Amino acid sequence: MAPMRDIPVKLRPLFLVFALASTLFVVYGSLVPFVLRPHSFAEALALFSDIRYLQLGASSRADLLANAIIYIPVSLFWMAVLAPDGRFRFKRAQVIVALAAMVALSVLVEFIQVYVAPRTVSKNDIISESVGIITGALVWAFWGSWLSQGIQRLLLKGRISCDSLLLFFALAVLGYSLLPFDFFISAGEIKQAIQQRGMPLLGTFSSSDSFGVSVREVLIGCLEFSIATALGFVTYHTNIAKRFARGQIVLLAFLLFAFTEVLQFFEYSGNSTLTSALVKTGGVYVGLHLAGLLTHQTFLDCLRIYRDRFPFVWPAYMALALFIKGWSLMPAFDLPAIAHIMSEMSFIPFYYHYFTTEMAAFKSALLQVALISPLTLFWWSIDKTAIANHLLIPTQQWKRLPKRMWLGALLALGVEVGGLLWASLRPDLTNILIIAMAIPFIYGFLELMYRSVYRLDSKVFQFTGRTLTRETSSTHEDPYHFANNSVISGWRAYIPNFSQASLGRISFAMVAWGAAGIYCINYPISPVLLCLFGLAYVAVLQRSPMMALVVIPAGIPLLDWYPMSGRFFLTELDFIILLTLGSQYLAGHYDVNIVRKNRPLWLLVIITSLVYVVSVVHALWGHTLWDNNATTSFYSPVNAVRLSKAWMWFVLLLPVIAFFFKHNQKSFLRFTQGMLLGLAGLLLAVIAERYLFTGLFDFETVMHRVRGSFATMHTGGGHIDIFLITTIPFLLYPFITRAGYRMRLLALCVLLVALYGVFVTYSRGPYLVASLVGCVMLASYMLAVRKHVSVRWVAGISVLVFSLAASWVAIPFVFDSFLTQRLSIATQDKDTRVNQWARVANLVNGSAMSYAFGNGPGTLPRSIMLDNINTDIPNAMHDLITNEDNTFLALSAGRSLFTNQYVSVEQGKRYEYHFRYRSPEARALLRFSLCEKWIDDSFRCQETATELPPSNGWKSATYSVLIDAFPAVPLRDSAVSMRPKTLGISVAGQTRMLLDDLELLDMSGRSLLKNGNFSAGNDFWFITSDNHLDWHAKNLIVNIYHDQGIAGLLSFAAFIAFSLWVLLKQLLNHNRHAVIMLGALSGYLGVGMVASAFEVPQLALLLYLLLAVIHTLPLMPSASKEA
Structure with missing residues (x-):
């Protein structure tokens, strides 16, 4: 940065304000929660003189580093007060006095902490705070001049160079990624981390071992993607973009993010994941492309669109914010709970942040900033568009901030108080303060990026540098370009192109790819390989979009690995369809008008969609929508959503198929x-x-x-x-x-x-x-x-x-x-067939709604199960139950039902079953069946039946078994020895038992089972049954009548006719x-x-694909040479 000696800006008063504010914050934060101990001065002095140097483990290292970090800005700003231009020498007396005074302040604060409970005073804190003070002084000594000149330029012109902005931005992202800097400091700690976590970059996005990804983790991923997008956007306008190609920048970004993830692996609280690096790299890539598209005028047009459409999505925005805050769907209004919360509530700012970890407190504050960001962006877009239309003077926009800060604080107050009344949530008034302060921070950051990227001065509001223009390209979108590989050649042909995509198409693609990403990172079998396969498939679709017409039909019989993964609600085929939809809609390879012009087809699609919606709502009405078994049991009413996804895929794929059949003869x-x-x-x-x-x-x-x-x-x-x-x-x-x-x-x-x-x-x-x-x-x-x-x-x-x-x-x-x-x-x-058809038809209950719209798609197993309850032999039930954060399997006896997992056992070897159980009602007969099985038919089996005594509490049991049921078969031993084998679990008797921590141990003590404690739901487990009539209608017409009633039959018949x-x-x-x-x-x-x-979505999708092709076939002879 060039010197700016001709700019007479006085920085000392500004630095003094920041120095006082940071000092007050450190003192206040060090004394929270202000619970005083009744010590006299003499007692306090004696206690303080006896403080020790504590031998702290890695778990407490973050607290020491936090003490050092909070004193860095204190020291830096006081050094800036002494030397605003950044030029001073350490031999100056005032610098030495200032450093000594700050160290004395840290010692005084530690002494006052003797009076504050539950604060702990130690020499470790004083040493770490002194290190922070010295670090702040060194930063200003070496980079103070550069920082001072940058601040002068910012105050004078309202902007800085994009290179400086990128540097600040990158340092902030790096600092956030490595917080709280609690690195391992010994080889033993690193070795233990490798044993517990595996190698770096092999984790998943979710830091927990539980089933699924929380909404908070998804939001953090979206926030990281947004920050990386802004980073890529700024990078495009720096000298780096002139020296390197975009692909090189993206590769460099990936290497840096991956290196950061590796560094996180060596932190006690770190979570090293390749997924996070890929998400951030994707954000940089998107940011680079957006920067190439968004000229100043285009950017203002996007702001106008956001300004005009934000009020329409306000209800959805508020609903999402309340859901994240923990509001329940239905109000609780639990007055005793509200009174109890109010009696223990503290109004001291940052009171509750003291009782959690530094990272948890920081992420909580960051979450509040993320929640208020869309609203702040809306206000900023109002001001920017008004300035562009000459309806507002640039300097007047800052005068609106106080009112908006009050509005944000009132909104936050309403959310906190409403959460107390609606869902009995403890309000934290600190969130109100954070949101009020976040509004000017976000507003200023947006303004800084805007003026720096587009080189606008705050005074004259005009371009002072070169005007950024979009790269020369045709605005006409050629519908045939997907068939011409010469349009885009080289590696760029394998990368999604955002240049001609509308905001709606980009949003849809991000939603589809985001859903596929969530599925991928939570996949139980090699999620990294599945993600890499998904990326490769998306790249192939960019080069050859019509490969979707090959992959999706081929995936119907091949892309369902339920027996291995334990997942059936969403399958690998759904993952491929999500990736396909995102790619095709982003590229514009769809044409809704073709479908609309076919009036009978359009009418049938609308009618059938309504039938599906009504029948699904009817199936879900009055039931608990979400529990442990919602997506893991075929008896769950949520199964109606699973069966209906075939129609949803058809509706979304129909415009894509119509586009291809219209524009390509192959x-x-x-x-x-x-x-x-x-x-x-x-x-x-x-x-x-x-x-x-x-x-x-x-x-x-x-x-x-x-x-x-x-x-x-x-x-x-x-x-x-x-x-x-x-x-x-x-x-x-x-x-x-x-x-x-x-x-x-x-x-x-x-x-x-x-x-x-x-x-x-x-x-x-x-x-x-x-x-x-x-x-x-x-x-x-x-x-x-x-x-x-x-x-x-x-x-x-x-x-x-x-x-x-x-x-x-x-x-x-x-x-x-x-x-x-x-x-x-x-x-x-x-x-038998006719009786089964009559029975299934009679399962439609007597209400007019059921006759019209059926019991709901996919609810036939549930209907038969309910019909068998009062019979001599009801259906067996294998359900997941969670109690006190422990998930286990509940088994009841009845008609044939097995919970299975593929295992590898050998003839002639001894194994042990080890498990915990509860059987409070009566003696239970637990059966373990080791069988040769492909999917459901069992061949040779070795059964172990154990009669377990009643037990109200959890009891452990161990049983040994010698494998002797799989001897060699003459002439076919090579084939027979390769038969897959499964362990099947069932229970007999008139009882219900609970099973947990199941292991099949070999002689070395290694467990052959995965997810034997069921903490990951039904992952790796699948069910089989020998009573096929309990699951199938055995007739398409009867099945549709049961699921969708007379309306479904009529719409289906009309579609077929x-x-x-x-x-x-x-x-x-x-x-x-x-x-x-x-x-x-x-x-x-x-x-x-x-x-x-x-009865399965794959075969329903098969029919819908046939119908889609039938209705998009061109009316012309097809005797041309196509093969």
Whole structure:
């Protein structure tokens, strides 16, 4: 910074004010909470003369550093009073006297603390305070001149250089990141930290081991992202941006943030996470891009938008603030509790901050600043836009601050008092003071950044430097640019582009990516790998947006790892869809107008959405919405939200699919590739399952119906049947287009494997529907190509298809298999099916609301469970219960239900079960079942049944088991030895027992179970059941009637009828793609008559994707070469 000797600004009075204020704050903060001890002066002097040097651990190191830090500004400002220009020598007498006086002040404050309870006086405090005093003096000695010149420039022009602003900003961010500076100081402490925490950067964003991320942690993450965004915004306007490319700056930022996280690892209170570094790096990246877009005029336009729209989001802003403050949804008005709180309440500022840690107090104050920031930004935007419109003189904006400080204080007072009356929360009047003081601080910071970045002087309000202009680019957004890879080349093609995105699109993308990020960082299995995979997927979408049409259909059978993760409410497929929505909407790859112009489709979407909303609200009405089992139990009414997300994804993806099918002729090819990729993955899982458990071509010895990769079949069902019959028609794509013979040969081979997969499901419905689908596709193909083929060709192909269909149907009657046995008892099973349909239909209770809108999506297991309560054998229940911060598993006996986890045990070795239990009612029979299991069917098992005596308190138990149930199998030992094994837990008897701290220990004492104490909810655990009729309606129509009533049936029938009409028009228009879509839709509906397709969101989404493609297919022939 250049010298400014020609600027006659007197800084000593200003420094004197800051010196007095910091000194008073230190004295006041050192004497809080002002609880006096009755000591005489002689007693106090004796106690003070006997103070000792304490041997403090790492946990108390933060308090010592806090004592040093609070004295640094005291010393710095008093040195500034003595030498405002920053030029002094330590030999000056006044400097020595000032340092001695400050040390004497610290000693005096420590002496007065003898009278104050519960303050502790020690030599450690005096030493640390003296270190802080010397540090402050050294800072002013070395950098005082530079600081003085910067303050002069700020006072004269109202701004400083962006390089100086960046330096101050970066130092503040670094200081915040490393607070409270309680670093380890010995190799033993570092070794212990590595043993407890693992290696640096491998933690999660959540610092706790509990299930999920708190709202406070999410807000802290958002605050860090915002601060990093401001840091990137300022960096763009410095000389650094001239010397380095943006990618280099982002990489440098990541390395610095990662280094900071590593430093945090060596702090006692630190939490070293790669997620935090990535979040901050993302903020810098966004800030750099925003700075390149926001010219001065554009920035003012954004302020006008914020000013105009903030009043509309005021209710949501207040609701969020009250939720963060701890307000409950319903008022408590607990008068005894209010009276008790008032009787113990203290009105002393910063009283409650003394009784917590330094970091907790600092973050609490920072939270108050964050809560008032949107309102302060609103006030600042009013002033800036008024100044820009020449309705306000720049100097008058500061005169409005006192009134706004009073308004903020009154608002904070209302929140604190309201919290006391509404939710019996203890008010802290310190928050009122913090918010009142934060308003001018935030306002001044915004003004400083504004004037420094855009080089505005406070006096003349005009640009004094070069005008910042947006980089030359076309304002027209080309809808075809996603298909042209030459538009953006190199590594930039893999990075999201914010340059042409509106505020709404950016906000939507941030919400979608934020939700995906929360899911990712809380994922129980390798969250870092999942986050890296998500980042790679987003990068691929930037380069090839239509990959979404491949990944999402392929993910339906493949991206659900519930048996491994224990998560079913939100699956890995939902994670991918969130990333897809954020990327596509940010890039503008959606077109709502295409959907709106299709009036019948638009009307059906609106009606079906209303049906879903009403049925979900009806399912949730009157129930506790959130508890331990809300997202971990299939009996929870919140399961209605889980089942309805398929429709929500359809509504959000429909404009994206419409955009692609309108602008790119390869859209249907990509969708077909996605369907076939999912089919290929499923078939590989089927082959692996057959190889491990039965042998590939053994159709008689072992009765095992394959599940493949469908984790949703942990309670049975026909989900694999529906997907197989729905996707097989897509294998005909090479035969109806001009694909090469290699593609057709490959498709034929996959078709044979797919038919093998259908056969080994041993399901009668899909087996017969497959032949019907072939006939339907033949008829539709004849209709599509009726003007292009001869009658002889039609007759020949018809004979071929009917011959193949007849041969397919005849296979079970020619070769004996389990399918032959199942077909022979079809008549007897018909009564069971019909009775199940009638039972499910009768579960809709007698209210008009239920008849109209059903019991709610996904509530069938709950309805059957409630219906079985009064029977001889009710449903077994496995629930999570939390009591006094301890989460455990509650098990009750009944119909078959197991809680399972995959384990690795070996034949011939001994293991131990160790657990704690409570069984207050009667003796309980606890069963541990070690079984060979793919998803739900058990093969060889070793059961350990332990009869436990009644106990009102927690008791520990240990049982030993020798594994002898898995001997080698001749000729198949290599396959059998690789079978996955699970530990299943169940209870028998007329009792309910509680289970906690479950371990399966090997001989070395290592536990083979994860989350055996259930502190992370149901992570790594999954349930299975052998009573499939307790979970499935076995009919699509009956299922919809139970879930959504008559309104749901009518909307579904209308949607299907309209889709069939659209397909008929496509066929009459010679669109051969419609042949495949009609075959897929027919297969889905056909199998749906004997299986419940809408009981899991993945299969509901499969149907909705088919409907989306049907209604976005272009009305044109598709005989062009696409493959």
